[in-house]
Amino acid sequence: MTGGPLLELDGLSTHYVGARGTRITRAVEDVSLTLNAGETLGIVGESGSGKTTLALSILRLLPPGARIVSGALRFEGEDLLAKSPREMQHIRGKRIAMILQDPMASLNPLFTVGDQVAEPIRVHEHASRRSAWAQARNLLGSVHIAAPERRVGEYPHQLSGGMRQRIVGAIAISCGPRLLIADEPTTSLDVTIQAQYLHLLSEIQRERGLALIFITHNLGIVARMCDTVAVMYAGRIVESGPVRRIFDAPAHPYTRALLESIPRFGEADVRLTAIDGQPPDPAALPAGCAFQPRCVKAIDRCRVERPPRFVVGAKHGAACWLCG
Amino acid sequence: MSNSRAASLTLPWRFPSVRIEAQALIPIVILTVLMLTAIFADVIAPYNPEIGTLGDRFQPPAWLTGGSTAHLLGTDHLGRDVLSRLIFGARVSMVVGFMAVIFAGVVGTVLGVLSGYLGGWVDQLIMRITDTWLALPGLTFAIFLAAIVGPSMWNIVIILALVFWTRYARVIRGEVLSLRERDFVRLAIVAGCSKRTIMRRHILPNVLNSAIVIATLMLGIVIVTEASLSFLGVGVPPPKPAWGLMLADGKKGMMAGYWWLTVLPGTCIALLVLSSNLLGDWLRVKLDPQLRQL
C-alpha cells in the first residue's frame, strides 16, 4: 500500500443517456474528492443530487444506460476505470464494501442470515462452508447481535429492522475491506435505533481502521460522524472541507441555507427558513450556476457562468462567485 | 369539490394528446377494418352467406387451380361462398365480443367498486362469489350454461358476460382499495360527500383506465371462447356464420385437402385476437404502468 490517499476521484462524471442519445442526464459532474485511510467523509445532498450515483460509480455498478464519461478514479493507487469486470468483482465486497438504505429489501428473503453473511467469505476467500459459517457467527457477535448461533439459521423477516441493518453491516465487513460506503443506512431505521447503529459503525471503523463514506441528507449525522464533508447539488460538489469549518462558516449559499433550515433547541420563535423552489432536473440544467434560481444572493454572473471551486480556507473550498 | 377532481389521474377523454406509435397503429387499423366489415357486411359481401348451391361445393380459392373469381376464397361443403361467410362472421364475432366485454365490464367494474369501497360484508360476499366463479373453468362453465339455456346469439353474449365479469371485479377492487387511501378521497369524505357521490365522481373515473385496459385484453379471450363454443356446436347456431363454426365444418374437409376452409377462418380469429392483444398491451403501458403485472 502506497503512502498516498486511499481513494481519489478527479473530475469524475457519470451520465445517463436516454431516448436514443438525445437526453443526457448529468447525474454526477466533475466530482473531485480525496479520502485517506481511516477517515470519514460525509456526502450531503437532497434526493436527486447524485449521491447514490456517485457511490455506485466508485464501485462501477451502474444501472444500464449510465456510464462514467470522464475523469479518474483511483483506489489504493490503482486505476479502477481500467479494471475488467472480473477484477472489479474481486474488489467489490472484499476491498470496498457498501451498505444500502433498506435492510429488509437488501436481504434475500429466501435464504438464511448465515448463508448470506457467509457467502462473500466463501467467494472471496475460498473458505469452506464450515469455516465460513463459523466466521459468520463471529461476525454476528461483533455487530452485537445476541445469540448469534441461533440467529445464523434464521430468515431475514424474523428479525427486527435494527438487527437486519447490523447484519448488512456484518456482510459488509466480512472480508476486511479498507473502505466502506454507507448509503443512508439509518434512514429507514427507527429514531431510537439510529443512534445505536451509528455508534456501531464508529466502533467498527475504529477497530478495523476503515475509511468510511457516509451518504446522507441529515446534517446532524454528518456533524457527529464525519471528519470531512462534501455538499452535492445537481451532480456537482458545491462545497467541501473539514466538518468543523463548514458548520462554523459555510461559504456556499446552499450550505448556508441547509444549515439554517435545521430547527434548533432554544430558538422557538425563529421561523424555519426553507429553500424556495425545487432542485433542477438533471437532464435540463440551467446555464451558469445550478443553484442560482433558488439563491438569494445570486448576482448576474451566476446566471451566465458556472463558478469554479474557490479556496476559502485550509482544504476548504466552495464553488460560488461570491467566494472568488 | 372541483379541487379533488383536479387531483384525479389521467381521464380517458384526454386521449388526443397521446402519441400513437406503430405498435398501436397496426392493431387499430385492423380492428377498424374489421368493425367496418361487420357494420357494412350486407353491402360488401358478394353472396348470401347462408345459402349455397350444392353444385359449387368445395371450390378452392381464386388463386389455385380449379378456383374462379366468382368465389374469391372458395366455397364450403354446402356450396356457400367463403368470403361472404367470413364477412358476416366478422359481424357475429365483433358483436358478440364487444357486447360481452362491455356487459362484463360494467357488471365487474360496478361490483368491484362497491366491493372495494364499501368493504365489510358487501366486500366479503362479492369476493367469495368472485373466488368461486374464478375457480370454475371458463370454457367449461360457458359450455355448461349454454347447455342449459340453449344457444342463441344473445344467450351467448350473456353467458360470456357472466363467465368473465369476475376478471374485472378482482382487479378493480384492488385499485379501489388503494384509491380509498388517497388524499383526494379523504378530502371528499371530510367535505361531507355521500358514499354514492364519492364512488361516482372520484373513484369511478379513476378506475376507468384499468377497466379499459382489461376490456381490450378480455376481448381476445372472449373471442376465442366464443369461437370455441361455436366450434363445439354450442355457440351461435347455424346457419348464421360464425368463424368457429366455419372451423368445425372445415375440419370435415381437411383430410381431403380442402385446407382453405380451416386456414382462412382461423386466420381471421387469430388476427382479431392478435390486434386486440397488441392494443391492450400498448394501452396498458400508456395508461398505467402499475398494471404491468396483469
Added chain:
Amino acid sequence: MKRFVLKRIGYAVISLFLLSATIFFFVRVTGDPTTLLVEPGASRDDIEALRAQLGLDRSLLIQYVSFLSSAVRGDFGHSFYYRTPVLELYLSRLPNSLFLAVVAMTFSLVIGIPSGILAAVRVNGFWDGAGKMFTLLGLSMPQFWVGLLMILFFSVYLGWLPSSGSGTPWHVLMPAFALGWYFAAAHMRLTRSSMLEVLGSEYVKLARLKGLPEALVIAKHAFKNALIPVLTLAGINLVTMVNVAVVVETVFAWPGVGRLLYEGIAFRDFPIVQANVLLGGTMIVLVSLVVDLLYAVIDPRIRYDR
C-alpha cells in the same frame, strides 16, 4: 404452520360448498330442470317419475342438501348415452387428460422458463425481441386452430403424424404441442417479468455489491425468487389445461374428459356436462390448495408468519 394448513383447508372446503351451490343454482334457476335431466325422448311418465325422484316440490334448500349428499357419496347421476354412472366415466377418462396435460405442461415449462430467463437477462436484446414475438403469437392464436394447422401440415401434407386417437407416443405430440403452446407463451412472459423484477431488486444489487460473480447472482439469488410466481401459475395451469383441453381433445379425438364433455353436448347428455363442471371446479380448488401448501415449503416467510 399447522394453523396455516388448517386455515387453507377450511377455505378450500368453503369454496367447494360455494361451487356446488352455484352449479346447483344454475341448473335449478331455469325453473324446470327435468328437461335437462331426463333423456331426450322420454315419456310423460318418465318425466313425472324423475320429478318425484328429484323432489322438486320440496324446498330449494332440501333439494340442495340432497344434491350435495349424493355428490359427496360419488353419485353424479347416470349418463344417458353410456348408461353408466357419470363419475365412473369421468374418472376413467381423467388419466388420459392428465397425461396430456403433463406432457403439455412439461413442454410449456421447458420452452417457457429458459426463454423467459434469457429474455430478462438479455433484456431488449435479440432474444428478448424474439421472445416478445413468440409471446404475442402464442397468446393470440387459439389452441384449436394451432391444432388444426398442425394436422394440416403434419398429417395431411407431410403424413408424419397420426391425426387422431391415442396409443403411441406419436399420438400425443401434436395435441400436447397445441395445448401447451399458449401456456408456454404465458409462462415465458411471467418468467421474464418476474425475473426482471427480481434483477432490479435491492437484494440482487447487494449480491453484486458483495462481489459475487454474475453467474452466482443469477443462478442463486435471482432464479429461486423469480420462479415462485411462475411455479404457482404453472401448478394451477395444470388443472386449467385439463379443463380447457375440451377443444384440443375434440380436434384430435383424444379420449380425455374434454372429449367426454363434447360428447355430452353432442348427445345432449346433460349429467355428463354437469359433472364435468363440478369436478373440473373441484380439481381447481384442490390444486390451488396443494400449490398454496407447497408454497409454504419453498417460501419460509409464509411458514413462520401464519
